[in-house]
Amino acid sequence: MNSPYETVFEQILPRVKRPGRYVGGEMGQIDKDPASVSCRFCLVFPDLYEVGLSNYGLQILYFLLNERTDTYCERAYAVAPDMEAQLRAHGVPLLSHETHTPLKDFDVVGFGLQSELTYINVLQVLDLGGIPILSAEREDADPLIIAGGHCAFNPEPLAQFVDAFGIGDGEDVIVDIRDTWTESRGLPRRERLERLARIEGAYVPALYSVVEENGWLIPQGPRIVKRNVADLNEAFFPTMQIIPWTQTVHDRxxxxxxxxxxxxxxxxxxxxxxxxxxxxxxxxxxxxxxxxxxxxxxxxxxxxxxxxxxxxxxxxxxxxxxxxxxxxxxxxxxxxxxxxxxxxxxxxxxxxxxxxxxxxxxxxxxxxxxxxxxxxxxxxxxxxxxxxxxxxxxxxxxxxxxxxxxxxxxxxxxxxxxxxxxxxxxxxxxxxxxxxxxxxxxxxxxxxxxxxxxxxxxxxxxxxxxxxxxxxxxxxxxxxxxxxDSDERTVEGILSRGDRRAGDLLLRTYHKGARLDAWSEYLRLDLWEEAAAEMGLNIAAYLGERDINHRLPWWHIDAxxxxxxxxxxxxxxxxxxxxxxxxxxxxxxxxxxxxxxxxxxxxxKMAPLREPVIRAWKRQKEREKSLCP
Ligand code: SF4
Missing domain, CATH: 3.80.30.20 (tm_1862 like domain)
Incomplete structure (x- = not known):
């Protein structure tokens, strides 16, 4: 590895808990020459390594992108507060696991969103990675920030931080985004984003204005239909996975x-x-x-x-x-x-x-x-x-x-x-x-x-x-x-049905020091409440009943x-x-x-079942059950 941060990074590691979280070099990791590819991609799971490595969705995308000789996909994770303090104290940005490259030097940084409780860490990763937190403040040379996963089906709380969301199954849309971004290199950032918006299943929030309707900020623009893999047998599945040095949440x-x-x-x-x-x-x-x-x-x-x-x-x-x-x-x-x-x-x-x-x-x-x-x-x-x-x-x-x-x-x-x-x-x-x-x-x-x-x-x-x-x-x-923990559910609730104002709350709470909300030992609901009070944002409304006749902040995402x-x-x-x-x-x-x-x-493959075949289907199911010892 030739990272200029190598020496100082090695000095930091003994000073943090569980340094194995940060070293990389695990069995299964892909090593390539970054100079030999046209696109450098960094996949980020915005939680600690031991949670992120267990996520099989990101493992699929990691090996899928690395199948291509023109792409090098690396990984990064959120860091614990002790590591964040060390990185800041030594002026070291958040680095990828494979080549210890700062996140700001990648072409594309992609987040996998599995829980709203990790949103706060998305901001930490951008901030530590040397990337402007707000999409509107990014310039032509900054990486493209994308996100996908189940939480992306209500993208609005992260709309001001993410340049483009991939909605639905990630295998195809991530490749289309990668190709469009690489092919449009040299064009102004805005024009490149407009090209991304033409991809099926890609949502570019900057191209959607919002209007207030019945108390909620509702995006204005075309509906985005999710992408679905049509044939799971044909879909890519890796025959290798990354094997961690340290114990992870699911060691399997x-x-x-x-x-x-x-x-x-x-x-x-x-x-x-x-x-x-x-x-x-x-x-x-x-x-x-x-x-x-x-x-x-x-x-x-x-x-x-x-x-x-x-x-x-x-x-x-x-x-x-x-x-x-x-x-x-x-x-x-x-x-x-x-x-x-x-x-x-x-x-x-x-x-x-x-x-x-x-x-x-x-x-x-x-x-x-x-x-x-x-x-x-x-x-x-x-x-x-x-x-x-x-x-x-x-x-x-x-x-x-x-x-x-x-x-x-x-x-x-x-x-x-x-x-x-x-x-x-x-x-x-x-x-x-x-x-x-x-x-x-x-x-x-x-x-x-x-x-x-x-x-x-x-x-x-x-x-x-x-x-x-x-x-x-x-x-x-x-x-x-x-x-x-009831506090965790409260934060998850605010963000899961939030509009773009929930993003303002997220940013303010981040600046107050909130981190790792999914971990009860780190979660500070008081910071969320304090930030909401300063903004005049009514948390109870975010958790309350919604009117079935009104449009919701995620109406433009077609699941x-x-x-x-x-x-x-x-x-x-x-x-x-x-x-x-x-x-x-x-x-x-x-x-x-x-x-x-x-x-x-x-x-x-089968079209939706209509009445005449339903009875036969039930009989078959009973036969299958009887096969089980
Ligand atoms: S079979 Fe009918 S109910 Fe089931 S997923 Fe298809 S359209 Fe929906």
Whole structure:
């Protein structure tokens, strides 16, 4: 490495905690001669390294861009306060991991946005990287700042900091942005941005003015339709991943087996914005799993999606990966947290090895009534049977994950949650003995854009905590009930449904010293409140109910699902009406039509199902379930 910062960087490292976060040079890192490429790209995950490295979306884009000989893609992450202090004290900018190049010297810097709680770190990275924080202050020589990921579906809080957002699946849009930016080199920055705006799925906020409508700043301009990968089997997936020196949040390799979800949970943004469903074939998954295990030597592998057990070939796929990769290569294969029904649990138990610890089930709501509101069509009996299946499958404990503050929620729902927890423990112990245990996690609902709950009020503060306490006080003391920090949910709530004024608040709070909001030890809600008070911004309005007849700040982003569909789902929620899985019959959300992408089941593509084929589909599903041991 020939970075002029090398010597001073080496002096800094012993003075910070966990220096392994910053050194780079991991197995799997791509090394190229920067002088040999026409575009230098830096992908940034705006959180600490141990969180960012686990993000498989960024790993996909990293290897995808580096496949090209004309592009060198490097990485950077947010830094902890001790590192930030050292960098500032020594006049060292934030550097990329690969070549220790300052971020300001790249052509393109791209952020992956997975949580609104990382927005504050986007500003830190720009600031430390020597790049003007405000898009309007960047000059021709400054890098292009882009962002994508699920949070980009409401881009407005970051609109003044990001030059262009890629909306939807990133694989194609990132390459188009890279090419357009490189080909327009030499032109004035404004003209280059105008060219980017012509790319399908690219949103350039500087080209949109805003007007105030009913108290919200609403962007004016053409709607941006999200990009969707049409064929997941053809989509790029790396057969190598970066293996960290230090422990990360998820020390495992993730293989994406399916994109999209058809369950229709009304709180779930990922389930709405990634429609329609697209599956990789079991053969393709096995091929990737084999290569990854061989190339990385990893010991943990996850078959990842929003609901892996819904994959049409879930059983043969899981069995093949277990038998041909897991057992012979000593890799522990797992599924992510499961829907709380027995089939999901049996599938998880089948695929895992002998080291069975716990399994996470997500009933989400405490009562059957409230599960109808959120369209999680599981009964109490389903959840108890799932717990029993987990104990039978050898799991030593089950973690039940719930939300509080759901629309129409009452104290009775919270008491029923406590009863359900108790019944699950008894059922598990009937099979698994007295050592079988239940752990409980509760967090507050954060209503997200592009979901039926986008109009709902968000519960925060003392009332949220009172409801959580109600569950805890009605649950046997031996069962541990944990809950997520209410302050985190407040900040997430302000930003997730914010307009451009939320960006002003973000900037002001950043200058007050806020950092790493996703970490409870660093989060300072008082700084957010102080900044809001100075601006005269009413936080309660950002967390409050929205009028279903008004345009929302993200109206210009077309996620595929129509306003009409979301609105009808919101009304069904309030009336406790459940809708079916959309593979069993189209619900006319319109995602297939708007994106022009069909549902994909392995190597079969399918238009939305109409009535005559629905019954056959159901019969097939039952047959598949019976294949699971
Ligand atoms: S258009 Fe129909 S089939 Fe396609 S994702 Fe929406 S509800 Fe499902």
């Amino acid at each position: 390799i993730s293989i994406e087996v399916m994109r999209g979800c058809t369950q229709g949970c009304r709180f779930c943004q990922a389930g709405m914005i990634t429609r329609p469903i697209r599956e990789r074939t079991p053969e393709k998954v096995l091929e990737i799993a084999r290569e990854l295990a061989r190339n990385t030597g990893i010991e943990e592998m996850s078959l990842l999606s929003l609901s892996t057990a819904d994959h049409k070939g879930a059983v043969p796929m899981a069995r093949a990966v277990r038998d041909e990769v897991g057992r012979p290569m000593r890799v522990n294969v797992s599924l992510p947290s499961s829907r709380a029904d027995a089939f999901n649990v049996e599938l998880s138990s089948m695929v895992g090895d002998e080291r069975k610890g716990g399994i996470t089930l997500a009933p989400e709501a405490g009562s059957d009534r409230l599960r109808r509101v959120i369209n999680k069509y599981l009964t109490e009996e389903d959840i108890i049977n799932a717990t029993r299946a987990a104990a039978k499958g050898g799991h030593k404990h089950v973690k039940l994950y719930f939300m509080a503050g759901l629309p129409t929620e009452t104290d009775q729902d919270m008491r029923e949650m406590a009863q359900l927890i108790d019944r699950c423990e008894r059922a598990g112990q009937e099979v698994g003995g007295r050592r079988f245990g239940i752990h409980v996690g509760i967090s507050g609902l954060v209503p997200k854009s592009h979901t039926p709950f986008q109009w709902s009020a968000q519960l925060v503060g003392p009332e949220l905590m009172r409801r959580v306490r109600l569950v805890r006080d009605n649950t046997p003391r031996r069962i541990k009930v944990g809950w997520a 595929g699902v129509t306003h009409r569909f979301l609105r009808s789902e919101w009304l069904k929620a309030v009336n406790e009406k459940v809708v079916r899985d959309c593979r069993e019959g189209c619900l006319a959300c319109n995602a297939c039509d708007i994106t022009g992408v069909e549902m994909q089941f392995g190597d079969v």
